[in-house]
Amino acid sequence: MNSDFLKYQAQTTPHPLAMEISYANGSYIYDSNNKAYLDFVAGISATPLGHNHPKVISAIKKQLDKYMHVMVYGEYIQKPAVELTKLLAKNLPSSLEKTYLVNSGTEAIEGALKLAKRATGRSEVISANKAYHGNTMGSMSIMGFEERKQAFRPLLPNVKFISFNNESDLKHITKKTACVILETIQGGAGFIVPSNNYLQKVQKRCNEVGALFILDEIQPGIGRTGKLFGFENYNCIPDILVTGKGLGGGMPIGAFTASSKLMDLLQDNPKLGHITTFGGHPVIAASALATLKEVTESNLMQEALEKEQLFRKLLVHPLITEIRGKGLMLAIITPSSDTANSLILKCQEAGLILFWLLFEPKAVRITPPLTISNDEIIKGCEIIIDLLDEIQQQ
Template identity: 50%
Template sequence: MHSSQRQLFFNHLAQTSDFPLALEIERAEGVFLYGQDGKRYFDLISGIAVSNVGHRHPEVLAAIHAQLDKYLHLMVYGEYVQSPQVKLAEALVNTLALSYESPSPFGLIDSVYFTNSGTEAVEGAMKLAKRYTGRPEFISCVNAYHGATQGALSISGAEFFKRNFRPLLPGIKQIQHGHLPDLEKISCRTAAVVIEVIGGESGVRIPSSAYFHALRQRCTDVGALLVFDEIQTGFGRTGTFWASENVGVYPDILLSAKGMGGGMPIGAFMASTQLMAVFRDNPILGHITTFGGHPVSCAASLATLQVIRSQNLAEQANAKGELIKSLLVHPKIKEVRGQGLMLAAEMESFEVLKPIIDRCILAGVITDWFLFCDNSMRIAPPLTISEGEIREAMGVISGILG
């Protein structure tokens, strides 16, 4: 029988597919979600790369409670000095005070603009690139995902998701992720190249370090900005705090969201003060948000950052990912790709994968597929998952694989 809540969900919440999971979750803790009947589910997708420090981490909750006792929203972004914003911005800048082999010609990232989400971070970065360069074109990758608002959708991959919303932004060109010859498409008309360091919705695709060095050099040569979308890869998921650390290439603009908030809504685009300064005039208030950098979200984000650092969760992600790979060996699995705890287990087809995902959920293990790679199982658990929890969850998947 449908519970009354479940029926109201279908009656009154806008639906985005004909087959939502419709799991009725009562509470969450660590790597687990709990249904109304007390059934326990492993969350092996972290709410799609959000719950990097697990659900309701005690230090995140403490930071939220402490901020609730001080103030909530005070004023639109950028007018008042708010301690949670200032402390978080400083901490984020410090994560990038590293030695990269290929630096940005536009200066070190030392300025943060807070948003409510990843797609808003993308939109802000696109405006910044157009305003700074005065150029009309953007380059993104085939099968990339950058968000669902109109600008972000314009640079996302897969025409299937875009065709019924056209016309979108003009001047968008696409390249193959990791394909060196395509870099010739980056020209003096290019405002920015927006690229995921690791292709997320394309099924966890990892280009070589040499590719990113060539990309950095091409952007520098033609004066285009290099924008790294680390909305899924940031905050420790791939074994370093930012995935770009693995390739040694420094972006001009860095995007973050998802795992940034410890479960609270927040995003950011980050750049040098030199770049950000263009929002100050012609026009004044060149980019505006009411709730971006909400103090409670900023407090939660700072606590999340500190937990990842103090508990070495990024450094542990590689070993945990390798353990998952070693346990997911089965004739139905063609390969397990990925870095850290951002993994994709590829199977023959969606028709093979989908029943396995459904049976996993019934058995208490939540997995998923990828928007642009529907024959691969998404495995991206909280970074806090223990070895015992990994073995138990992988045992369930292996049992279902047969």
């Protein structure tokens, strides 16, 4: 299987982890030798209810028995998609009332950028240095990391970059700006949280010049920060909200949400302003609906904050210089990339899954399922501390 994996399936790096998966359940993934791995990553924040959650699996199976794909997005009334978008609206501020369902976070970003240009008639897009919003051509254009973009230029024109949390850069947002797009918490940059009401100040500046304010909640959304969406922690409301990853409960999804006034612009002048074949797929929408219901109707969001404090209490070590993030979106910062690499690889050998961040080589991702137990947190943290001791002695 390993040789076939490398021969027939395109890879993203020269050295994939190449663990052969047999099955997964709860907070654990099992390889082909039936070795259990405690999952502190949750598919990069994409399985908030853990693996094989009974309510999610039941919703998928029930929908499979009824029908799968029947028509391109937006033409037929399909109950799972209608109920999902209605439940999202119920749990969002009144200005965020209509949702367009797509297939991935990066497609949702593309749709949000198109909507901003359509609504304002402007072309300038402002993003942040070290931002990551996906990897299609439009999303890559607003990635604030040139090393990952240079091989694929030319990209979208008229994109400018500001520094996250730098208020003096807000002067660059002008009446030429169609939109400012930011991650609520910068992910690839190292889980940088907004400070000093930064997002509120960006929103105010956007309002002053008529630009739209877009927030990317693909990672922090769906309960991970102790609120359904991260922006609820930071005294702001975006004009366009983008989500994905965890919303699908392990199935591929993306979505962008705005007011009806904005979203209806995609219907005409031109018609078919944004189209997708599989967006709102009934099986995926059923999975997302079950996930959203469980997150909003349980105590998982409050528990995410309590579990954050347990992680911070347990992860104290000379080789941990800082723990960034909020809730169960956390990153260990180590003294060097070598330390981070060693810890991630040694933990996998020891049965604990950790992972890297895109642009911060000293960081180690900790984004477990929201359903992870305190005992599992304690077990995983003990492995981390023991291996950091080992690395320190080398």
